[in-house]
Amino acid sequence: MSGKLIVGNWKMNGSLAANQDLVRAVMAGLSDKSCKVAVCAPAVYLPQLQQLAAGSHLLWGAQDVSAHEQGAYTGELSATMLREFGVRYAIVGHSERRQYHGETDAVVATKAQRALAAGITPIVCVGETLAEREAGHTEEVVKRQLAAVIHTNGHCISEIVVAYEPVWAIGTGKTASPEQAQQVHALLRAQLKAATAHPERIALLYGGSMNTANAASLLSQNDIDGGLIGGASLKSADFLSIVAAASH
Numbered sequence: 598m599s600g601k602l603i604v605g606n607w608k609m610n611g612s613l614a615a616n617q618d619l620v621r622a623v624m625a626g627l628s629d630k631s632c633k634v635a636v637c638a639p640a641v642y643l644p645q646l647q648q649l650a651a652g653s654h655l656l657w658g659a660q661d662v663s664a665h666e667q668g669a670y671t672g673e674l675s676a677t678m679l680r681e682f683g684v685r686y687a688i689v690g691h692s693e694r695r696q697y698h699g700e701t702d703a704v705v706a707t708k709a710q711r712a713l714a715a716g717i718t719p720i721v722c723v724g725e726t727l728a729e730r731e732a733g734h735t736e737e738v739v740k741r742q743l744a745a746v747i748h749t750n751g752h753c754i755s756e757i758v759v760a761y762e763p764v765w766a767i768g769t770g771k772t773a774s775p776e777q778a779q780q781v782h783a784l785l786r787a788q789l790k791a792a793t794a795h796p797e798r799i800a801l802l803y804g805g806s807m808n809t810a811n812a813a814s815l816l817s818q819n820d821i822d823g824g825l826i827g828g829a830s831l832k833s834a835d836f837l838s839i840v841a842a843a844s845h
């Protein structure tokens with residue numbers, strides 16, 4: 598893929614006032630030379646993002662999407678609804694949703710399908726827990742998670758973004774070393790190459806305590822096309838410094 602992609606995941610943080618300051622500061626720091634940049638906000642703030650960022654260099658996304666198209670699913674938000682608010686990306690299968698909301702590989706795959714059908718790019722998260730890594734199961738776990746999405750989405754697979762997020766590195770301050778991350782990215786890339794004629798379209802992001810200090814070395818790896826950034830996306834200076842590291 599050409600150019601890197603940096604995506605902020607605000608998780609359940611923010612307020613109307615704080616978002617306004619953050620978004621304005623981020624937009625002010627972006628230039629034509631910046632790589633592709635997006636923030637995934639809590640859904641209630643998507644209209645605010647649309648209002649603040651429409652026409653700017655900053656794109657926005659959701660942190661989840663329903664696996665259902667419409668109907669009696671209280672509390673759910675469909676991909677079509679999200680699209681009405683200019684949403685370009687939807688994170689699916691974040692480890693916090695797999696862990697706290699029981700999302701299975703099959704549900705994640707269907708969510709990706711719903712997003713694609715509405716013209717939203719799903720950012721499909723895969724990653725192993727510490728126990729799985731220590732047991733030597735990293736490869737098996739991430740391949741299984743990605744295989745479910747490939748299986749359900751067939752020829753549309755070249756339209757997704759994949760984020761490798763080792764669960765043990767999320768919000769913990771522990772980062773995968775550039776070599777550890779590259780190793781997993783290379784095998785995900787190989788899996789995608791076998792699944793589509795256009796693997797070059799798919800951005801492979803790393804996520805897990807990426808910050809101003811480690812971004813450049815992670816982003817310089819051959820198969821790391823960008824980052825999914827949690828904590829550091831809540832501070833404009835940190836987020837912009839990661840964007841700068843991805844922009845040359």
Ligand code: PEP
Nearest residue numbers: 767768804805806827828
């Ligand atoms: C995330 O939640 O996707 C993430 C990578 O979080 P953090 O950067 O805080 O580890």
